[in-house]
Amino acid sequence: MNTRVEVRGGIYRDSVTLLRVSRALAQRPGVTAATVAMATGLNLDLLVQQGFTVPAGAGPNDLVVAIRGEDEAAVRAAWEALDGLLAEAPAPAAAGGAPEAVPARTTGAAARRLADPGGGLALVSVPGRYAFAEAMDALAAGLNVMVFSDNVPLHQEIALKEAAGRRGLIVMGPDCGTAMIGGVGLGFANAVRPGPVGIVAASGTGAQQMMCLLDTAGVGVRHVLGVGGRDLSAEVSGRSTLAALAALDADPATEMIAVVTKPPASRVADLVHSAARRLDTPVTFAMLGEDAADLTDATAKVLRALGRDVPRWPSWPAPPPPGPPSPGALRGLFAGGTLCAEAALVARRELGPDPVSGHAFTDFGDDEYTRGRAHPMIDPTLRLERLAAEAADPACAVVLMDVVLGYGADPDPAALLAPAIEDALARRPDLRVVVSLCGTPADPQDRDRQAAALQAAGADVFASNAEAARHAARLARGRAAAAAHGRHLEGA
Known part of the structure; x- marks a missing residue:
């Protein structure tokens, strides 16, 4: 094997671009591993785990490139392709082949080019340390703002929202991953039918779960206004x-x-409930907590309030395993923070005073895992590595994972996840894998096609995150409860 590692100072590319470059290099002939990433602590740790030696002094403002190949020629060829992959695409030509006008250099300058910026929207997606200035510039120009960026300090969020309030505008975010305005999705959003429901969400994947379940029930969504996970703090x-x-x-x-x-x-919560009571439009709450309804039950409440029937939520049971499940630890590996929190709550209720220790739930979309990396809904690397680690741990009996579809997400998550599940189950026939699949048949990835691939790999798949968590917890408890739920699955 031949390896080359280099740190380049003064170069920045966004995490999605670097993921694309890494995958392109890894697919070249003779290349066995390739990573191109900002040199954050997490990324450097991952490179060490992959067997690379990183030069001393690399920091989060540096770009690190690590390539391993079968021989020197393969590594050299990949390295020669690197600069072309990193190069920015040329600016598109305007209609008729004429060059486009010089791009605006600030958000405010771009807003001034609009005929009427009032009520418009600016989407800010830059590294968190730069988001405040761009968002404040947009507010000053009379624009509502969606801040997709995470890692924005709390005091800056408060300042932005105070400034928006003075101007009669809205700041969605920071860390607002999902929004929909008049049926147009922003960030991570699903393809759902238009309809009468508006969602206010301090949770991206929580909003996606509700909008997908509503779509399954035949009810559409008009707006989703994300407000950021800290808004109700x-x-x-x-x-x-x-x-x-x-x-x-x-x-x-x-x-x-x-x-x-x-x-x-x-x-x-009391303040928001009080405000809701003064509105003309009825409001339903899905505020997760120890004694609160889960998202599936909250969606059912919305349906009943609209006079609609609550359907049986889709599920795709895996082929029967060779033997009954054994009690053991439940490990949740999630891309969605709210889906993770909901699953942990549901599992705790189901498990009760479970004598088995070692249950754990990890949100890989948390800030500590996304500094310098694409969100796990785009880049599955960390979760696939953890899946392999859990499969190697004999204490782990059940792995519960979410897969979130829609615009902006991995175009084919099952392409990597299904083989990883097959490999884990081949090494651990007693292991069980459960997948919460959040999406719709109209999503670019096609929910039903993804479900079929994951089911064929050996996972039990559920459209309802709460039902997936209950099933996983029952499997972790052992044979009796799981057998009863298996009969339910067979009738689904």
Whole structure:
């Protein structure tokens, strides 16, 4: 084997571009491993785990390139292709072949080119340390703002939302991964039918779960206003949630509002409930907590309020395993933070005072895992590595994973995940894998095609995250409860 590692200072590329470059290099003839990433602590640790030696002094503002090949010629050829892959695409030509106007250098300058910027929207997706300036520039230009960026300091979030409130605007985010305005998805969003429901979400994947379940039930969504995961904290006090509620209430085409969030601060929850009672549009709450309804039950409540039937949520059971499940630890490996939190709550209720220790749930979309890396809904590397590690741990009996489809997500997640599941089950026939699949048949990845591939690999697949978590917990408890749920699956 031949290996080459280099650190390049003063070069930045976004994590999605670097993921694309890494995959392109890894697919070249004779290349056995290739990583191109910003030299964050997490990325450097991963390179060491892969057997690379990283030069001393590399930091998060540097680009690190590591390539391993079968021989020197393969590595040299990959290295020669690197600069071309890193190069930015040329600016597109305008209609008729004429060069485009010089791009605006600031958000405010771009807004000034609009005929009427009032009520428009700026989407900010830059490294977190730069997001505040861009978002404030957009607010000053009269634009609402969606801040996709994460790792934005809390005091900057508060300042942005205070500035938006003074101008009668809304800040969605920071770390707002999902939004939909008039049926147009922004960030990670699913292809759902249009309809009467508006969603206010301090949770990206929580909103996606609800909109996908509503679509399955034949009910469409008009708007999804993401507000960022910290909006209902005591510090931020629901500033964007209150603005979003007022905006949806003013929309005559919105007949029902749903508020989706991880556990809010108690005082802020009271504030939001009080504001909701003053609206003309009915509001349903899905505020996850120890004693609260899960997202599936909250969706059912929305359906009943609209006079719609609650369907049986789709599931795709795997072929019967060779033997009964054995009790053991449940390990949740999630890309969605709210889906992870919900699954942990549901599993705790199901497991009760379980004598088995070692149950654990990890949110790979948390900031500590995404600094310098693409979100796990785009880049599955960390979760695939953890799946292999859990399969090698005899204490682990069940692995529960989410797969989130839609625009912006991995174009074919089953292409990598299904072989990894097959490999894990081949090495551990007693292991069980359960997948929560959040998506719709109209998504670019096609929910049903993804489900079929994951099912064929040996996973039990559920459209409802809560049902997936209950099933996984019952499997972790052992034979009796799992056998009873297996009979339910056979009738699904």
